[in-house]
Amino acid sequence: MRMTDLIAKKRDGLALTTEEIQYMISGYTEGSIPDYQMSSMCMAILLRGMDDREVLDLTMAMMHSGEVLDLSPIEGIKADKHSTGGVGDKTSLVLCPMVAACGLKVAKRSGRGLGHTGGTIDKLESFPGFSTALTEEQFFDNVNHYGIAIMGQTADLVPADKKLYALRDVTGTVPSIPLIVSSIMSKKLASGADVIVLDVKCGDGSFMKTPEQAEELARNLTRIGRLAGRRCAAIITDMDQPLGFAVGNALEVREAIAVLKGEQEGDLLQLCLALGSCMLTEAEFAPSHEAAEQMLMEAVRSGKALDKLAEMVRAQGGDAEAVYHPELLPQAPVICEVPSEQAGTVSKIHAEAVGLVSMKLGGGRATKEDVIDPAVGVVLHKKLGDAVAIGESLATSHAPDSSHAEEAVRLLRECYEFRDGPVERPPFIRKIVR
Numbered sequence: 001m002r003m004t005d006l007i008a009k010k011r012d013g014l015a016l017t018t019e020e021i022q023y024m025i026s027g028y029t030e031g032s033i034p035d036y037q038m039s040s041m042c043m044a045i046l047l048r049g050m051d052d053r054e055v056l057d058l059t060m061a062m063m064h065s066g067e068v069l070d071l072s073p074i075e076g077i078k079a080d081k082h083s084t085g086g087v088g089d090k091t092s093l094v095l096c097p098m099v100a101a102c103g104l105k106v107a108k109r110s111g112r113g114l115g116h117t118g119g120t121i122d123k124l125e126s127f128p129g130f131s132t133a134l135t136e137e138q139f140f141d142n143v144n145h146y147g148i149a150i151m152g153q154t155a156d157l158v159p160a161d162k163k164l165y166a167l168r169d170v171t172g173t174v175p176s177i178p179l180i181v182s183s184i185m186s187k188k189l190a191s192g193a194d195v196i197v198l199d200v201k202c203g204d205g206s207f208m209k210t211p212e213q214a215e216e217l218a219r220n221l222t223r224i225g226r227l228a229g230r231r232c233a234a235i236i237t238d239m240d241q242p243l244g245f246a247v248g249n250a251l252e253v254r255e256a257i258a259v260l261k262g263e264q265e266g267d268l269l270q271l272c273l274a275l276g277s278c279m280l281t282e283a284e285f286a287p288s289h290e291a292a293e294q295m296l297m298e299a300v301r302s303g304k305a306l307d308k309l310a311e312m313v314r315a316q317g318g319d320a321e322a323v324y325h326p327e328l329l330p331q332a333p334v335i336c337e338v339p340s341e342q343a344g345t346v347s348k349i350h351a352e353a354v355g356l357v358s359m360k361l362g363g364g365r366a367t368k369e370d371v372i373d374p375a376v377g378v379v380l381h382k383k384l385g386d387a388v389a390i391g392e393s394l395a396t397s398h399a400p401d402s403s404h405a406e407e408a409v410r411l412l413r414e415c416y417e418f419r420d421g422p423v424e425r426p427p428f429i430r431k432i433v434r
């Protein structure tokens with residue numbers, strides 16, 4: 001078999017066979033197929049597309065390029081979630097304890113962040129002592145015992161995607177549905193869960209700019225998940241502003257705790273209820289979405305969801321007292337408000353720019369080697385559609401020193417746009433795809 005022939009075949013719009021796809025992925029992973037040939041293939045796939053059988057074959061070939069986790073030592077149905085990313089996305093910190101409190105097992109591997117804020121793992125490490133480097137045995141034991149564990153991804157999970165994603169990033173081939181689906185689903189399938197729910201973002205700053213594109217991606221993701229034998233659902237949500245209010249690691253943990261305590265409503269809670277009810281219904285723990293939402297709200301009202309977070313933190317070596325006393329979490333030395341210089345209704349918040357402010361304060365990584373400061377970041381007080389008077393605080397910046405704080409105040413003002421009169425917003429949750 002020759003890669004040149006496979007590129008020409010895809011260029012001419014023909015389907016690749018299972019063997020050809022396996023040859024291409026194993027050759028690229030081990031290094032016998034060079035980047036220039038693989039980038040040409042990615043462009044051919046982007047322009048010509050792939051049918052379902054090809055996407056499934058590509059997903060399976062990528063999944064088998066490294067370690068495939070066997071979660072069978074964990075009793076019962078295991079659930080996992082994936083988000084296509086977003087500024088202030090602390091969903092896992094709320095959702096996982098909520099569904100675990102309803103009896104569904106959560107055995108989750110999460111990543112670290114590169115860019116505006118940390119990943120789930122970085123956020124959890126805001127709890128003093130918390131360890132995400134569990135052995136496989138500890139991971140299984142914790143899930144069997146407490147119903148929940150979140151640990152870091154091992155280096156060997158889907159190595160094909162690590163190489164391929166880096167290549168796509170620099171060859172203009174990220175926005176291809178077959179390539180996105182195989183990238184996301186190979187990692188989710190290799191992580192071993194029975195139930196997979198996906199949060200697909202649409203709008204500015206996400207891969208899918210329109211609701212139609214996001215729905216096409218969501219339908220393809222869930223179809224491939226089902227063809228691979230998993231139970232799968234997706235939620236399409238608008239990413240026209242940061243999710244919730246906090247952006248920054250310990251600040252996001254505090255916000256997650258507030259939601260788990262039932263002290264905060266809004267988009268973050270709404271999303272967790274929607275994702276959680278997909279998980280519970282797909283796992284047949286609840287007969288309907290309404291019943292599932294009631295179970296999840298009861299887990300919050302009764303305090304069981306918060307206790308579940310504390311159990312997980314304790315079981316992974318962290319200070320669980322901080323769950324009940326968030327003031328024990330790391331706090332930044334310089335905290336200052338961002339008074340508005342304009343009056344009006346908030347018509348736009350540049351989410352990426354808010355993320356960048358948090359990163360400049362030290363809350364994210366520009367390179368893999370950078371060390372995150374868990375205490376710093378931003379808490380928004382005004383969101384889309386809110387009325388603002390001159391001098392009213394738009395946000396609070398949590399900075400390591402006064403020079404960072406001054407810069408953050410200036411930059412945060414620039415993240416906001418205003419208009420006179422009311423601002424209409426499309427519904428935050430656009431659609432549930434099953």
Ligand code: URA
Nearest residue numbers: 084179180181183184
């Ligand atoms: N997220 C992924 O993991 N892969 C993609 O291709 C796009 C988003």
